[in-house]
Amino acid sequence: MLLVALSFGHLMRRFKQPAVFGELIGGIVLGPTVFGLIAPGLYARLFSVSDTASIAREAVIHLGMLFFLFVAGLEVNLTHLSHRRRSVALVSSLGILFPFALGIGSVKFFPHLWHQRETGSFWLLALFIGMAFSISALPVIARILLDLDLIKKDLGQIIISSATINDLIGWTLFVVILSNLNTTDRPERNLFVTVILAVIFIALVFIIRRWVGRKVISLRSKFPKETGRLLGITALLILIAAAVCEAIGIHGFFGAFIIGVAMERIFKRESLAKENISHFATSFFAPIYFVSIGLKANFAVNFDISLVILVLIAACAGKIFGAGIGALFSGFSFKESLAIGFGLNARGAIEMILASIALECNLIDERIFVALVVMAMVTSLLSGPMMNRLLTAMPARKK
Secondary structure, three states, X not given: OHHHHHHHHHHHHHOOOOHHHHHHHHHHHHOOOOHHHHOHHHHHHHOOOOOHHHHHHHHHHHHHHHHHHHHHHHOOOHHHHHXXXXXXXXXXXXXXXXXXXXXXXXXXXXXXXXXXXXXXXXXXXXXXXXXXXXXXXXHHHHHHHHHOOOOOOHHHHHHHHHHHHHHHHHHHHHHHHHHOOOOOOOOOOOHHHHHHHHHHHHHXXXXXXXXXXXXXXXXXXXXXXXXXXXXXXXXXXXXXXXXXHHHOOOOHHHHHHHHHHHOHHHHHHOHHHHHHHHHHHHHHHHHHHHHHHHHOOOOOOOOOHHHHHHHHHHHHHHHHHHHHHHHHHOOOOHHHHHHHHHHHOOOHHHHHHHHHHHHHOOOOOHHHHHHHHHHHHHHHHHHHHHHHHHHOOOOOOOX
């Protein structure tokens, strides 16, 4: 899995595309779509679901998700939210509401495409699709803005700040949706109790951050070139946070993400430690995880062209027009507003992780999973080129 991930990721970089797309394509090739079709016996032997190797593989895959989401959380800079508050509020709120409404509407008015009928699970699916359409991929967006030299400009700051709010609201809503599912591996709790426990958990994380920050300063004064202790403490906090979240009835990924958000300021001062843990997460854990996504479904058999088109059009229209209208009301020009919409439209790896977790929890089937993964790839591929085209030859804002 790692060999395939690194090979296809390197190939994708040669075409100036994110490595995660290559890792996903490698997983599709290694999975039931291609390898499972060509050599079903060998595929079943390699990826058996009944032996201890399968348990070990799943453990590594879930560790990969936790560490990748921690690194994603490090991209969330809460100080950005104070910059141009009115613009950020308009862009983020409309950039969430429009796609959220279209997501629920697409399930409500086209139930035959989703193979659903109106039951309790129907509305959970509708809420999930609305949330999936609303979220943005902050790490992908940050990389695109860096490549376009927009990260420190006014327009870039609006996009980053709005994506931060989108992600925080999206993850929180996803946790609420998962807490309503009848899963056997988590304790059953009242939704209100789960939300209260989640709020207490977040508060405790940010309180503990102060203690960790003081410890880091103390360590750096004694061992100025030593980063291993900080990385060890970080790994421990990630695992503890994930375990606590599972214990209170929510998915462990939320704990890893919140730890990343809380420790952003600490790692901002510790650039070497951030570089080390980011490289390890994105060079070992993340490639294995994204290859595993390609193993989860047969992308040929479960590719429903009608559903894929509906998901792609509704997701793009909701995010681009919602965020774009918010930007127009904030005083940006028409082209700048469209550029902001396309910037926030990138879903990338975050959408793939959400779809993967939802599939594991039986919230969605393999057809919906494939449609969401395709949407994540297409929106991310469109974002950079469309922003570049819209902003070409336009005078840059200097704020």
